[in-house]
Structure formats: structure tokens, C-alpha cells
Amino acid sequence: MDTIQVRASERIDEVKLHSFLKSQFPELPEGKLEISQFSAGHSNLTYCLKVGEFEVVLRRPPHGPVAKKAHDMKREFTIISALHPFLAAIPKPYVYVEDRDIIGSDFFLMERKKGIVLDTHFPPGTENTEELGRLISEKMVDSLVALHAIPYKETQLKDMVKPEGFMERQVQGWIERYDKAKTAEHAEVAALTTWLKDHIPSNHEATIIHYDYKLNNAMFSSDYSEIIGLFDLEMTTVGDPLADLGVAMSYWMHADDPKMLLYAFGEPPITTLPGFYTRQEFIHRYAEKSGRDVSAIDYYITFAYFKLAVICQQIYYRYVNGQTKDDRFAQMDKMVAALIHQASKVL
Incomplete structure (x- = not known):
């Protein structure tokens, strides 16, 4: 799944986030926190957080006012937590964070999976049959x-x-x-x-x-x-x-x-x-x-x-x-x- 440079209007605080990751993941290696953004989707915002070989995915609501009951991060995290044991394709959940001081909203972290996501084209090397x-x-x-x-x-x-x-x-x-x-x-x-x-x-x-x-x-x-x-x-x-x-x-x-x-x-x-x-x-x-x-x-x-x-x-x-x-x-x-x-x- 490809990532892009974080859109200017959707940047998040690297310093506070890096500090939070250190508190949550003892195995986090030394190094700079790299943040990129998954470009797909038109709703919740999804980011890839990378420090050395360590990677995790962050989900947060979009900026600005949102529809009532929409973009409920705690609910989505609870659903992932409930379904992951039954279906391995569901990413492993890590932590839900209510503290809005870190990135300006609540958010949750989950497993980064690596594979092929298809949309409008096959990736190079795949023969279309x-x-x-x-x-x-x-x-x-x-x-x-x-x-x-x-x-x-x-x-x-x-x-x-x-x-x-x-x-x-x-x-x-x-x-x-x-x-x-x-x-x-x-x-x-x-x-x-x-x-x-x-x-x-x-x-x-x-x-x-x-x-x-x-x-x-x-x-x-x-x-x-x-x-x-x-x-x-x-x-x-x-x-x-x-x-x-x-x-x-x-x-x-x-x-x-x-x-x-x-x-x-x-x-x-x-x-x-x-x-x-x-x-x-x-x-x-x-x-x-x-x-x-x-x-x-x-x-x-x-x-x-x-x-x-x-x-x-x-x-x-x-x-x-x-x-x-x-x-x-x-x-x-x-x-x-x-x-x-x-x-x-x-x-």
C-alpha cells in the first residue's frame, strides 16, 4: 500500500507523537520518526509511522467538524479488537488514545500490514489475465x-x-x-x-x-x-x-x-x-x-x-x-x- 508525503493541512505533531511511541513500545529503535500518509480514502486519516525498521499505522478523524456519530475512533478500535482474533486479515490493534494533546484529536494505533492493494491498475510485474x-x-x-x-x-x-x-x-x-x-x-x-x-x-x-x-x-x-x-x-x-x-x-x-x-x-x-x-x-x-x-x-x-x-x-x-x-x-x-x-x- 503506497504512502505519500503528509498533506500540508493534515500534518501531525512529530515531537509529541515520537515521545508517545517511546512510552508505548519498549522495542522502538533509536532514530528519527518518519511520518507518511496513505493516500486512499476520503474519510478518516491514516498515517504510517516509521522509526528504523519499526512501523505502525495511526488512524485519526478528519480535521474540522464532523457528522454526529461519524469518525468514532474508539468504536473502530473496539471493532478491530473484537474481530482480529476471528479473522487474521483484520490488523492487530495496539492502543486507543483519548488524549487530544498529542496530535489534536483522539487516535489509535494498529499493525502495519504489507501486501498488494488493488485499485485502478495492477502493480508492475503482475500479468493481467x-x-x-x-x-x-x-x-x-x-x-x-x-x-x-x-x-x-x-x-x-x-x-x-x-x-x-x-x-x-x-x-x-x-x-x-x-x-x-x-x-x-x-x-x-x-x-x-x-x-x-x-x-x-x-x-x-x-x-x-x-x-x-x-x-x-x-x-x-x-x-x-x-x-x-x-x-x-x-x-x-x-x-x-x-x-x-x-x-x-x-x-x-x-x-x-x-x-x-x-x-x-x-x-x-x-x-x-x-x-x-x-x-x-x-x-x-x-x-x-x-x-x-x-x-x-x-x-x-x-x-x-x-x-x-x-x-x-x-x-x-x-x-x-x-x-x-x-x-x-x-x-x-x-x-x-x-x-x-x-x-x-x-x-
């Missing part, structure tokens, strides 16, 4: 099934969640979030939100769900034979597993998807290449491996597009109101419109 595309697709499905198979009642999550009425709360909650972050009127929203409220499936099964499951949140071994890392668990909870599958499908792009979606953040993801599963193939394998009835999946995919539109709208709202100066967000309103239109196709 249809067989490899199928293998990666299979591993993505199987990892999601494995996550959903974790017995959440044997973890700390049982005391943090309320699975009953999950989809009802989700639909109502994301509609409310959209209304609070709205910066323009979209003609399709009224009909879309009414349809979502009127057609909530009656599935009452509850499992651990990642809820942001996508290719660039996974890390592969060098031969692509296994997923060795699974990241960005800030939205992880216990709820309807098909909602998680729907979210995964909203990210799993086809070559014939609308260009605005394909090119929203640069080049299209590699899932558009020959050999990668279609959404239908992904869903079919998931149904086979999990034994779940997926006949209502169109509803969950529609909701996932709307949910993603709301997330983009919240980011754009922060940009418009000067709460973030990241120029990557300047065109986010166009992404919002494209996602709302995509969601509305089912109506």
Missing part, C-alpha cells in the same frame, strides 16, 4: 462470506449493537443525513426515498457487516492466493448481511457502468477488466457459499447507491462550508448526482 481476475473475484466473495460467519455474540459487538430493525433505521437515518447535508435539489430524490421506505425487505438475519467492503479496502498476498488485510472498519456493525453485499456491489464496477461513476476518482477500478466477476456472478457465488436467499438484492444495491450518494454529499457539504480544503472534493456534487440517478434506475 482473466484467470487472475477470477481468482481475485473469488477471494473477495469468500472473504465477505467469512466475515459474515463470525459469531458476533461471542465478541464485544454484542454489547454495542441493536440488530432488530436494522434496515428501517438505516433507511430513515441516511435520508435524514442527506437532508442535513443537502446543498442542491435533485429531482429524483423524493421518489427514490419514498420507494426505499416503502419496500424495506423483511429479512431479520443479523451478522457482522463491514459496510464499506471494496477492492481497495482489501490487501492481497504477493501471489493473490489470499486476502491478508481488511481495512477501514469505521462503518462496521451488526446488521443485515445483504446490506453489506449491496454496498460491495455498488463499488464493484462494470465496464458498461455510467462514465461518471467509472471515472469519478480517476481511472476505473480493475474490476472492469475481462475475467473479473460480473455483479451477477459475485452475487451467485455469495449465495452458494453463504447459503443465503439473495432474491431481494436489487433493493439493497439501490439503497447502497443512495447511501454512497449521502456519504459523498456529506463530504461535499464539508468542502462547501470550508471545513476541509482538500481539492479532491470540489467536484463531489457531480458524483452525488450520478449516484442518485444510478439508484433511481430500479424505480
